[in-house]
Amino acid sequence: AQSVAQPEDQVNVxxxxxxxxxxxYSVSGNPYLFWYVQYPNRGLQFLLKYITGDNLxxxxxxxxxxxxxxxxxxHLKKPSALVSDSALYFCAVRETPxxxxxxxxxxxxxxxxxx
Amino acid sequence: xxxxxxxxxxxxxxxxxxxxxxxxxxxxxxxxFWYRQTMxxxxxxxxxxxxxxxxxxxxxPEDRFSAKMPNASFSTLKIQPSEPRDSxxxxxxSSTGTGGSYEQYFGPGTRLTVT
Numbered sequence: 001a002q003s004v005a006q007p008e009d010q011v012n013v014x015x016x017x018x019x020x021x022x023x024x025y026s027v028s029g030n031p032y033l034f035w036y037v038q039y040p041n042r043g044l045q046f047l048l049k050y051i052t053g054d055n056l057x058x059x060x061x062x063x064x065x066x067x068x069x070x071x072x073x074x075h076l077k078k079p080s081a082l083v084s085d086s087a088l089y090f091c092a093v094r095e096t097p098x099x100x101x102x103x104x105x106x107x108x109x110x111x112x113x114x115x
Numbered sequence: 116x117x118x119x120x121x122x123x124x125x126x127x128x129x130x131x132x133x134x135x136x137x138x139x140x141x142x143x144x145x146x147x148f149w150y151r152q153t154m155x156x157x158x159x160x161x162x163x164x165x166x167x168x169x170x171x172x173x174x175x176p177e178d179r180f181s182a183k184m185p186n187a188s189f190s191t192l193k194i195q196p197s198e199p200r201d202s203x204x205x206x207x208x209s210s211t212g213t214g215g216s217y218e219q220y221f222g223p224g225t226r227l228t229v230t
Binding site for chain 1 (some may be wrong): 119135136146148158160163165170171185206208210218219220221222223224
């Protein structure tokens with residue numbers, strides 16, 4: 001079955017330290033992978049995506065993500081965390097095959113950046 | 116562009132009443148998605164449309180829920196009759212799905228409270 005796992009419900013990091021939010025996936029074929037952020041009482045905002053090409057993808061607000069095919073992972077990273085990065089982060093993968101528009105979503109990881 | 120527009124932003128209603136949620140997708144996007152988000156169940160896809168046609172409604176909880184997309188710029192999600200367990204935040208999202216652009220853009224959501 002196709003799925004996305006975010007193994008950590010919550011990640012805590014000190015401001016200025018690097019952060020990583022983990023995501024692993026299981027789909028048939030080549031994955032289309034996405035990261036979204038949700039601030040309190042807001043809709044989900046698209047951060048970045050991987051479709052093909054360079055395994056390191058850069059996105060909004062200084063975030064990047066590394067695609068690792070052998071480990072079926074797509075971890076979100078940022079070199080230096082800000083308090084304002086505190087939010088809920090979702091990983092998603094496009095359901096295959098064909099021209100399916102559905103995304104399979106992880107359950108989310110709550111990131112807390114402490115001053 | 117104004118982004119995905121949803122109305123109302125908040126809705127409080129009594130059990131048994133009909134509720135209609137509205138969505139205007141981003142102009143030029145041909146796929147539209149309705150999601151429900153709760154603490155208990157996370158983010159659930161209810162239904163999605165492609166070119167105004169419902170493609171997958173397997174996430175619609177029961178017959179009390181119905182969705183329509185009469186044209187490319189408008190969709191509704193109706194609950195009749197509403198029940199307290201329908202209380203959640205309902206999101207609408209849209210995407211183009213062309214050229215590998217499967218990322219979805221979310222509206223601000225409608226917070227529904229059924230008493």
